[in-house]
Amino acid sequence: MKKIITLILCLCIFTSLFPAYAAPAWPTDYGLHGIERQFRPEDKYVSEQNPPTFSWSAVTGSTSYDLIICKDKELKEIAYSQYGIVDNIFGFNYIFEPGTYYWSVRYNKGNTPSEWCPARRFRIKKNAHELTFPPIDEMIAGIPETHPKIWLKDGLDNLRSHGETEAGKEYIERCKAYLDEQMKNPIEPEPKAENFSDSDSLYYTLRMDICARVEKQMSYAAFVYLMTGDKKYGEYGVDVTVSVAKWDPNGVTNYYSQDQVHRELAYVSAIAYDWLYELMTDEERETVREMIRVRTQIMADDLINSNVSLLERPYNSHGVTALGYIRYIATALLGEIPEAEEWLRFSLPVVNIGDPVWTYQDGGWSQGTYYYLPGGRYDLLEQTGVFPTSKKAWNQNEWMFGLYQYPAGSVGAFGDSSYSAQNAGMLVGYSRMASTLKNGYAKWALEELGDYTQVENYSDGNFPVATFLNIINGYHEVETKPPYDLPKGKRFRDIGWASMHSDLADQKRISLFFKSSPFGSFNHSHADQNSFVIQAFGERLAIDSGYYAYGTDWEHRYVRQTFAHNGITIDGGQGQTINDMTAKGYLKEFITTSDFDMVKGDASNAYGGYINKADRYIIYIRPDIFIVVDDLEAANKSGAKFEFWINGLQDTISVYDSKDGARVQKNKAVLDAKIHYPSKVTPKYSNIFSGADYVQVETTASYKNHEVQTRVWFETEKLKETKIVTTLDVHRESENPQNIKKETGDGYIKMSFENGAVAYIKTDNRETVEADNISFKGAAYVENGSAYMLISGTQLIKDGKLIHESDKPVSASLGRGILNISTWDDAVIKHYCKDIEKIVDNEGNELDRGIGVDYSYDNEYINLNADKGDYVFIINDSDIKPDINMESSVPVIFDGNTKYVAAHQIKDIDGSITFHGRLGNKEGMYKINSLSEGMNIKNADKGEIIYLEENMRFSSYGNENPYIDISTVTFPEYSATEIKDHESLKEACDIFIEAEDFKEITGVAHTYTTRAFLSGGAGVSQLDTPQDTATYEFEVEEDGYYDFCIKQVAWNYGTKRQFIIDDESGMFECAYTNGYGSVPEHWTSIKLSTRTYLTKGKHTLKIMGLNFNTNFDWFGFVKNEEVK
């Protein structure tokens, strides 16, 4: 007792001698320039997962962390906690009560804890996806101890039962057939280093050819053995796997020369090892195991054991993928090598809890559409019973990313290679999402992309037989659900992307994609915050320019630059910082309605300090006009010249002679961009790969023959601050641009649109705009007869009546009984809403803290105390979804005979009627005799002859009585006379057309310039299928009968092509040439006795592919004097 008293006394003396202990502060800089692991959930986040996963930036030297989740922001009332966490991520093993929480973390260095980091608020959404994270010991204990284990969650008998279904049998037979062929060949020897001298040969030859083949052999053989027990295939699989195991892990397939090859060999071998285990001798097992161990340890040393591992710095795209593979490898080898458990203890939580690092829960993918790998394909651990990946909020939301940001009919948007169309990986992804989530929209998206066969045949070198999971999960049986009832716009809040579509279901839709992303310009992202991409009628109009060549000077100096995107620069093309995670944008507000959409982005952080303000608002006046408002302030007190950029494909941009706008036209799709403010802008243009300095940036060698994209930019005068107000009118060539009436007022411009919408845009920095009967404090205001929208404002008064008031800028719209609010911060809002009897959110929830909003109502105004977020409130049971259950039919007149084809009829909440259907036609050439107003079939115009694929889609807008009148077109064959001396025939031509001088080209046909000896130095290539067409306009000087002439190469006998001269159709057989045109001697010419009567004036010629391959140099017409 004495001792204790002495100790207390000593302590008292000690504490009186020293000031009170101050806990170390939480650091503000982690020394990783923004690529440290982020705090999640971020402050004021709404979690769609219960509980959310937690992560924070690692603190150097910390030994553990304490995590608390409290009910109050003072962090006094702890609801949930975990102390002594070793890693900087954590997932709880139990469900939280839904509600609002504040979380914080502190680090410990030994026994010394830091202060708690600032509290971050999050709310668990009602009906959030429930997912708990078992302790690592529990997960490891759940992994079977015997082989086989991968995919065997429900046991081998169950797995094999899927092989007994018709689809399963067919799949296994395909695998066997492949293996039977492969078994005829010797086993692939180890590739020799000297054959792979550069990154292209390492990637395309070593990875995608040699190793992909070997991995396919291993996985197919192991799979067939697993499913059937057929030793013939199993033993072949053992032979291949053992052979690969003898390849030197430090040889040509080493981690540092081609990491994808290295990791895939290890991972596929591990699964083959698991499935073929019982067929292997002990020696073979040891050989394979050791190879896998060595290769995996090399990866682990880089990703797990390095000074800064993926825990601290997770933004390593290949690293994260490799760590995912390490999970599978370690699962396969657990209990056999000690390293396996170490790898699992690191990789399972880092991937299961910490992923996806390129987003969080929204289903998006900040690395861009090209790098988006549909996640459902890689849920091997779920099938093994280790972790239910598909229950994560991100996986649950993933189907929307493809549907909104990468829909069929559009190429992608943003990031490296964003111009790439969807590949088979998307088909497989949709099939997995459809089957795993039982999601009919994903099934519909899959069907829109087309060729189903790839769902089961797809192989990208990762794990070829993973496609069998599609059969297991039964994607065939999921009922298709078209997205007619989904909103036509969508924001992906974690990645800062948004899209606005005229119609999700129509592949010829008008789409605008917008980005302002907190993931900066790092890795596969470009310096394109606040930029947009527009695609319409199946064409790319305002594009992300450039071609993908990672890490090259070309990419750094052109592709990644802001001027190669549709954004804002200053003073000669100076844009945002490239390759920088801290060059962030923020997508702050977003609303989508049936009348207007809006999005606001803030890119001011992305410009390296020389722009103080860079807000961009895009207002969508549905269905075809966008207003872009840029609110800009230079950092320099003397101001800057601001530049507004639009990029287009080759030869697509022309500038108005009024100098205040430009037209982008690709085939029949047109974008008219007009600058309405400021009044003085200077247009500039480049048709080389350059910015405003006109210094041509050379492409990498592989893109030398790709088309050179063009751009126009509008430069303001030197100004300290300005607004730039631009309208983007998207229409078809056959439609006139809209007459937008502009009136300039005191501090604003007013624009009236043909559909009755009126927009008031603030053009200076006054607080309040007074215009007509409107007064508002905000960026803009739009209205039509049924709805209005205040854009980023605090007050709206109409006819003297207060309509909206808020303590922070918010965007708000009210129309058709729906109130939308979007606020970047917590806000107190008062909004005029008369006669509310009932109000719920769009999921039917009462307005309360559970959805983040308190409200009161005083018969006139609704008073909201709203958390940061987007809200849709439904007033008095108003319809918020279109009526989609109107099965209908549309009359189609085929060759004069009317038949009715089934169509979906949709009545939107604005009363507009849309039809979507399919013609029920056979593939072939058709003449469009007549279409009802608003009808779109492949953008065809009346009188046009076009190729229609089988059962062609059509869509009709705004017409309750649509119809289609088409007739089949025959192509009589004309005899062709070969004239080898094509130069003399060229000389004889009265009318001459260079093949590359087309007015329109479709499909994959394109100009090719690799044959300098051709007339004009170029020709047209790949005019091969009926979808590949080239259309020409030519002038005839004298009436008369003419014969059609062509200079061509065709290296298959029986190559035929179709043509249409004005209304006259025909077909001819090309002359066979002994080569594809690489040398002048290959080329020949033919003359057809078409005897076409051409009158003086303009005419059109259309050439279409049909079969085999051709290249064309020129076309011509020779007068036929023999015809009377």
Next chain:
Amino acid sequence: MKRIISIIMALSVCVGCIPITSYAWMTKNYVSYFSSQSEDVRGDVYLYDDYTTDVIGESPKNYAVNKQGGNAIVNYVDTGDGKGKNCVVITDTHNPGANDYVGPSATRNFDSVGGIVSVEFRFKSEKTNTDIAPFNISIMNGNASACSIIMPSNNGVLCYGYGDGMTLPLAGDIMIPYDEWITTRVILDLKEGKADVEVVADYLKETDIKFSALADYDPKKGRLRYSDLSIRSDFNESEINAVKFATNKWEGKQYIDYLIIEKDASRLNKRDVKGIEPEYITFSADVPSGKYINIMYGNEYCYLTDKAYIENSTTFVSLRDLKKIFDISYSENDMMIICGDKKFSISQEDVKTVNSVLFVPARKILEGLGFSIEWIAETKTIKAAKGDDK
């Protein structure tokens, strides 16, 4: 003429001061100072450093040398024509990594001079241990830079710099060739805040390098000219008093042959450089596109707030749109539409309600009120005129 004479006088003085052998090199690449290019009017020599009287192995006279990471001394150098003379040689042996930009420098300070000032120098770069030998020649007032000629550390392309990260590649998209003498002249207009730049080098003669469309290129002379370039927007001085030759980041050797500063210089003759001309089109959207029904009244197109529609060949327009356009009123009790002194009675069958909005047959009512009506199909326009306005 006076000016030319004064130049000749100045030259005479200059020539008198410099040993004749020391400027034989100048015939090789200089921009225009000693050339016979009649289009150039030169300023008065304000400062001329050719280092011929400097001591080899020591710092150049009148220069402040920072030796961090290397040194800047005078040495005897082959100046490109087989002959040699004293030049300043800045050697950077400091290669510490991506984030350390410090390197040796030599700064020529002089009495402040304003107006239009020409700064001309001849230099070459030599690669040592790194692929790029960055160089930055800044024209300054104290620590404030007006503009610079730079070879950035990330690509070694010869650029004009006018702000942080703001650069104009002067001689194409290529790294400058090492061991090639390059003469550069910056004519700085401190009143206008603009600069003209000239570059001359042998490697620029008759080359297929793709230059900026902003450049005025003379292939025979190997000369590029740029007019009216911006200077740094944060440079607020009206005079300059220093030229700083500095290396940074990577290793390399830089040679400076001479530095000439002229005051009262003249701007370059401007060429009308337009960049690349686009195809111009006449954009016309003076009439409605024809997508929506609209009304033309008083030669003005009026767009309808409520979407009008056609039913059985009759066009229905909302009553509130008609009210707005034609200043009419509607008496609901007796279903009477009034426009000035004209009245027109409508029947219940005429009125359609769509989403709580009243629609009425436009032609029937407007003609009933004395308007003449014409339908323009192409623009979907109901053209209305008062009876006496037809």
